[in-house]
Amino acid sequence: MAIATPPGEGGVAIVRLSGPLAPRLLARLYGRPRVYWESHKLYYGPVLQADGEAIDQGLVVWMKAPHSYTGEEVAEFHLHGGSALAHLLMQSCLTLGARLARPGEFTLRAFMNGKLDLAQAEAVQQLIQSRSLVAARLASRNLLGHFSSQVEQIRHDLLDWLALLEAEIDFGDEVPGLPLEQSLQRWTRAHDRLERMLQQGQGGKALADGLRTVILGAPNAGKSTLMNLLLGRQRALVTDVAGTTRDTLEEPLVVAGIALLLVDTAGVRPTTDDLVERLGMERARQEAAQADLILWVVDGHDPDPPEPEFYAAVFDKPHLLLLNKADLGLAPWTNTAEVAVRLSLLEKEGAEPLWPALEKWVQRLAGQQHDVIRLTQRQWESLLQAQQSLLRLRETLEAGMSAEFLALDLRAAAQALGQIQGLNVSEEILDRIFSTFCLGK
Ligand SMILES: Nc1nc2c(ncn2[C@@H]2O[C@H](COP(=O)(O)OP(=O)(O)OP(=O)(O)O)[C@@H](O)[C@H]2O)c(=O)[nH]1
Ligand SMILES: [Mg+2]
Structure with missing residues (x-):
């Protein structure tokens, strides 16, 4: 038994019970005695506490085993929110013999009862924890079994091959071995599929964790001003002193339903005598190298164009060139910069051209990665193990x-x-997975 809805105030609070006792408790605590209950049907009426006193008018539902989330008998009480009434009802259920569910226990049971494989069970948690629309969509694809079926395909092929080998081992005299060429063909097919899944996993990680969006540019170009503007709050220090930002700053942000990890960096210039600034610049370069997207901020008012180093850093990366400080007047060299956004980050109106350009890039990047998979660390490791064995x-x-x-x-x-799907997975590993779930799921 657990409260399935989040804590705090809300329209409804749902108490969910799973197990053989559930229908009996439902009948006992529903205020309109019924002889016959229909599964998956909502009944409206008084909900009682253990001593028979009504505590609310609500909806109740019984889901007959095995046609429920857990595969067991499930009962739910939909009460008025917040959680006060739900706690009161749980007290009654406790006195009538129910016990509190452990985190993730409903999903663990669903897995144990064959309702979901382990990768799908993990997808439930991924879905709950998604911070962006795209991350949620990737999780729901896993929940629907797209990832599991890809894994199953490879595993199935390998088991087919294994069966041939075992026949050869057992009946070597009668069964000829597989010619090397055919074995290599089988190997290549499995290996390539696995390799592709690992690549898709890498793409999924970037999309779910957030596309690394690195703000890069010379000192004083307005990088931290951009960071603050995007976040809508004064996160980074902004001063007119060149070299204000020393270390990298990371903050999550969602643009067009897609998660970004925004990184502000120290301004980069060709040389410096300052050790801290040099280290900061080193970090900025490393960040640029790892970026999924670079927001290259340039002081467009500066009479000199940017150092060639920047062109090299952004050359083969998706990047957006932002010619800043347009309010001061842009220098003549900026006319040659074709694909650039001319703006002034100082005020809201001046910064307006930023948004459509950023959204376009982010959507393009996410679109390129539609064929990706969101993997958990455990799934990732299992795929790597399989790759090693291959x-x-x-x-x-x-x-x-x-x-x-x-x-x-x-x-x-x-x-x-097989471990990805939960075959031969130890209890310890299951514990580790499900203990990270929230209560009530
Ligand atoms: N006139 C004008 N000033 C701006 C604009 N954007 C930023 N500034 C100013 O430029 C100065 C530097 O801004 P920052 O955002 O700190 O620049 P930065 O690139 O982070 O600088 P470092 O951290 O030193 O590398 C500040 O005084 C800002 O107010 C702009 O569009 N127009
Ligand atoms: Mg800065």
Whole structure:
């Protein structure tokens, strides 16, 4: 038993019960006695506490096993929010024999009862924790089983191959071994698919965690002003002293439903005698190298164009060139900059051209990555393990080793993939996964 709705004030609060006792408690605490209950039907009426006194008018529903989230008998009470009435009702359920659910216990049971595989169960948590629309969409694809079925396809192929090898091991005399060429074909297919999933995983990570959006430019160009403007608050120090920002600053931001990780950096210039500034500049360069998107801020009022170093840093990266300080008048060299946004970050109106340009870039980047997968750390590690086993298998194949050795590597790869779906996963690992869930899910 748990409250399934978030704590605090709200329209409704839902108390959910799962297990054999659930229907009995439902019948006991619903104020209009019924002889016959229909599954998955909402009933409106008084909800009672254990001593029979009505505490609310609400909706109740029974979901007959196995047609419920957990696969068990499930009952729900939909009461008025916030959580005071829900707590009162839970007290009654406790006295009538129910117990509090542990974090993630409903989903754990759904997994145990075969309603979801482990990757789907993890997707439930990913979905709940999504901070952007895109992250949520990726999680729901996992919940629908897109990722699991890709894993299953590879595993299925590997098990097919393993069956052939095992036949060869058991009946070597009658069953001829697979010709090397065919084995290599099978290997390549599995390996390429796995490799692609790892790549898709990398893309999914960037999208779900936030596209690393690095603000880069010379000292005093207006980088921190841009950071503050995007965040809508004074996060970074802004002064007219060149070299104000020393260290990198990171803040999350959502643009057009897509999560970004905004990074303000120290201004970069060709040389400096200041050790701290040099270290800051080093970090800025590292950040630029890792960026998914660079917001390149240039003081357009400066009579000199930017240092060539910047062109090199942004050359092969998605970037947006922002010619700032337009309010002071842009220098003649800016006319040659074709794809640039001319703006003044000092006031809101002057900064307006920033938004459509940024949204366009972010959407383009996210669009390029529509074919991505959001992986948990555990899934990522299992895929890597499978990849390692496949690489070993390749060596075993090329060394012309016998079927027994091939089977060993093949089995290891299939097992690593099976772990993603929750096959042969230890209780300890399950505990670790489900203990990070919120209560009531
Ligand atoms: N006139 C004008 N001044 C601006 C504009 N944008 C920023 N500034 C000013 O330029 C100065 C430097 O701004 P910052 O945002 O601190 O610049 P920065 O790039 O972060 O500088 P460092 O951290 O030193 O590398 C501040 O005095 C800002 O007020 C603009 O559009 N027009
Ligand atoms: Mg700064």
